[in-house]
Amino acid sequence: MDPASKLSVDIFKNDEEAHIIIRQEICRQCELKPCLRICPAGLYSISEESGEILIEYTGCLECGSCRVVCPCGALAWSYPRGGFGVQYRYG
């Protein structure tokens, strides 16, 4: 099962405001791009047009692993605003 199908069973309350923003000017200098493989929800991808890293913040499970692995500090990272984001029913 791919991550996207798994996320479809979760409850998300999506904010219009992104809680993770990629500072592309810093991100561009990173060769490792560990965000691409650490994210349990597989939300990071590379844009075919620009080659830049993209994030689909609405499926975020809020684990914070991307913040931990980002080697250059390219992420402006916060939790979603109160009342938004994933709402676990089991946990």
Place this chain on the structure above:
Amino acid sequence: MERIDAVVVGGGLAGLTCAYCLAREDIQVLVLERGDHPGSKNVTGGRIYLRPLRPYLPELWEAAPLERAVTKEVITMLGQGSSLTMQFTSDRFRESPAHSYTILRSRFDKWLGERVVEKGGFVVPQRRVIDLMKDDGRIVGVVSDGEEIRADVVIAADGTLSLMAEQAGLRGPLAPCHAAVALKEVIRLAPEVIEERFGLNPGEGAAHLFFGAITPGLFGGGFLYTNRETLSLGLVLGIESFLESKPPLETHRIFEAFKERQEIAHLIKGGELAEYSAHLIPEGGNKPLPKPYGDGIVVVGDAAGLALNMGITVRGMEFAIASGYMAAQTVKKAKERGDFSASTLALYQTLLKESFVLKDMETFRHSLEALENPRMTGLYPQWACKILEEIFWIGEGPKQRISTTVWKGARQGVLNLQALKDLLMLRRI
């Protein structure tokens, strides 16, 4: 502006326990929880051991919404296409009150939040804290989505990532060597099916750990806990070791490969995915935050790095609850003295040191050095499974003596200096 006694950032086990203990002493306490209710952002493996907690909070457990009393401990070591499973049970696990329970946090933490409110504490959901308020170096409150809330003491109970501990200058940003990432599926299955499949009496549960070829050469492992009507199936990966892994796999693909192993597939067969979650676990070499307090702040639970990997058991929730209890004891003393400076709040660390929390963490301080060894999940499980395969295999030709098979296998795999060193390292667990 009005000032309250204590503000707790985060409605998890540590924060809520602290608030519960403060509220019953008539100390004003406000819990700010960013989710829809306490527990809605929380994830556990998981299982909670109650014995260490009964001396502190004896009254809390009778009505608590726990899942199954664990009576069966199972460990599976996996090679490539082979595995060895050990199973242990004891009547002692069936004695009342039970030794440990499986638990789902969304339900449990919501219930604990209600107990806080019952004692007169305030729990405000949908409130994210983004900043600490500082005055001349000391913490004097928090900023929550635009609103300033002043308090004599801030309890940072905001989990492994703890942005509060970071902002308070008690540690730097969490590094890959300090954390593991856990991926988990909750899988719905009828209670009768769970009991029959795992060989359990009604209400009893199993805890099943997996290590070896599912995370070859990586620090990590799998877990499966039986809940009342669901299974919690998950995989833990040490982030530093994951980053160094070759080939560079994705976390969710390692998890899928784990699920596809026939040892797992038959256990979850017919189950329906109910939830997918991910969470960070403190794995900083079993080393807690060196100074979990400061002027006007106390750090509790995962935020203070209070979690322990002892190899066959992984613990965090008891430490969270006990640390919340001890933080509350400390705040009570500070309020009596009218002094919330670091010198008074240092009592918190003293209490932790006198309790099982820091005693256990000290005892097992070096256990991760043995467990992080890549051969523990790579070479050795593969080697042991290979020998067992040779022993059980009857081929076309004549069979060797079992002792010869073992001896030859040992010479190929473990009769060397490296293996002897690794064996000696195991004393640290």
